[in-house]
Amino acid sequence: MIKTLDQFVPGDQGEVVKVGGQGAIRRRLLDMGITPGTRILLIKTAPMGDPLEITLRGFNLSIRKEDARYIELKMDSPEEESND
Numbered sequence: 001m002i003k004t005l006d007q008f009v010p011g012d013q014g015e016v017v018k019v020g021g022q023g024a025i026r027r028r029l030l031d032m033g034i035t036p037g038t039r040i041l042l043i044k045t046a047p048m049g050d051p052l053e054i055t056l057r058g059f060n061l062s063i064r065k066e067d068a069r070y071i072e073l074k075m076d077s078p079e080e081e082s083n084d
Contacts, residue, residue: 002073002075004072005054008042011042014076029070038056040054041055
């Protein structure tokens with residue numbers, strides 16, 4: 001199932017399939033290491049829902065929910081998670 005990162009709930013994880021946006025926003029996301037094929041785990045959200053704390057490439061990153069909507073991920077299915 002394909003979702004944008006802003007639709008994830010804590011504990012959801014998946015693989016980046018597309019980084020949208022244009023110009024500086026897209027460049028900033030790519031510079032932070034959010035590229036197609038990267039695995040992302042949503043750790044938690046702030047009490048008001050913004051920002052989101054994610055883990056990717058071995059480090060934690062906080063990202064605004066507004067920017068998270070540009071990141072499309074293929075969510076792991078429950079069967080894949082239980083087989084790990």
